[in-house]
Amino acid sequence: MEEKNFKNLGLIVATGQNREIGYQNDLIWRIREDLDYFRRVTMGSYIIMGRNTYESMPKNLSGRRYIVLSRDRNLVLDSSKVLSRSVEETLGFVSSRSEEKFFVVGGSAIYKEFLSYVSFMHITEINQKFPLADAYFPDYDENDFTTLDDSDFMIEGNIEYRHRLLLRK
Numbered sequence: 001m002e003e004k005n006f007k008n009l010g011l012i013v014a015t016g017q018n019r020e021i022g023y024q025n026d027l028i029w030r031i032r033e034d035l036d037y038f039r040r041v042t043m044g045s046y047i048i049m050g051r052n053t054y055e056s057m058p059k060n061l062s063g064r065r066y067i068v069l070s071r072d073r074n075l076v077l078d079s080s081k082v083l084s085r086s087v088e089e090t091l092g093f094v095s096s097r098s099e100e101k102f103f104v105v106g107g108s109a110i111y112k113e114f115l116s117y118v119s120f121m122h123i124t125e126i127n128q129k130f131p132l133a134d135a136y137f138p139d140y141d142e143n144d145f146t147t148l149d150d151s152d153f154m155i156e157g158n159i160e161y162r163h164r165l166l167l168r169k
């Protein structure tokens with residue numbers, strides 16, 4: 001597929017200082033405010049995820065429509081969810097619904113496959129390293145993006161973090 005980005009396609013992720021995003025198919029941290037932020041940002045939109053992230057997440061986040069990527073012929077989803085077999089198929093769906101908003105919500109494999117197609121990124125930057133991690137956000141060129149918004153640093157528990165919104169140039 002041609003390397004173009006889609007105006008109605010973004011991603012949302014929380015990462016540590018080394019781009020860590022998970023461990024043993026779960027998040028490494030619990031930040032309640034960040035889960036609320038995820039809810040606010042994705043409300044009313046489609047959320048695009050890989051099979052592993054789907055297994056690890058609540059199956060019925062209200063107000064969000066699921067697109068789950070899997071090659072597994074035995075996977076059955078309830079009829080409210082879209083099962084997608086490839087990046088191309090998903091992007092075809094995204095481009096056919098330009099009035100809708102789509103968020104790539106992980107995990108590692110899916111971020112990597114979709115990064116070049118997104119036009120904006122909501123990144124929660126956690127000011128800490130997590131040596132235990134086994135899943136990472138892909139490397140990307142910050143110069144491809146402008147910062148639209150940086151929140152102040154916040155603290156929950158002993159975790160310092162901030163929300164950033166980056167827009168592709």
Ligand SMILES: NC(=O)c1ccc[n+]([C@@H]2O[C@H](COP(=O)([O-])OP(=O)(O)OC[C@H]3O[C@@H](n4cnc5c(N)ncnc54)[C@H](OP(=O)(O)O)[C@@H]3O)[C@@H](O)[C@H]2O)c1
Pocket residue numbers: 012013014015020021022023024025026027049050051052053054056069070071072075084085086087105106107108109110111113135
């Ligand atoms: N910090 C965050 O913001 C955040 C957000 C989301 C997830 N995570 C973390 O990320 C980790 C999971 O990442 P992951 O890389 O293991 O898994 P993943 O990206 O969630 O899912 C990978 C699976 O998606 C399917 N898939 C991938 N590419 C595909 C394609 N092109 N076509 C069809 N199906 C495709 C395959 O499923 P089948 O094997 O069924 O074919 C593959 O095994 C977990 O630790 C999770 O907690 C973190």
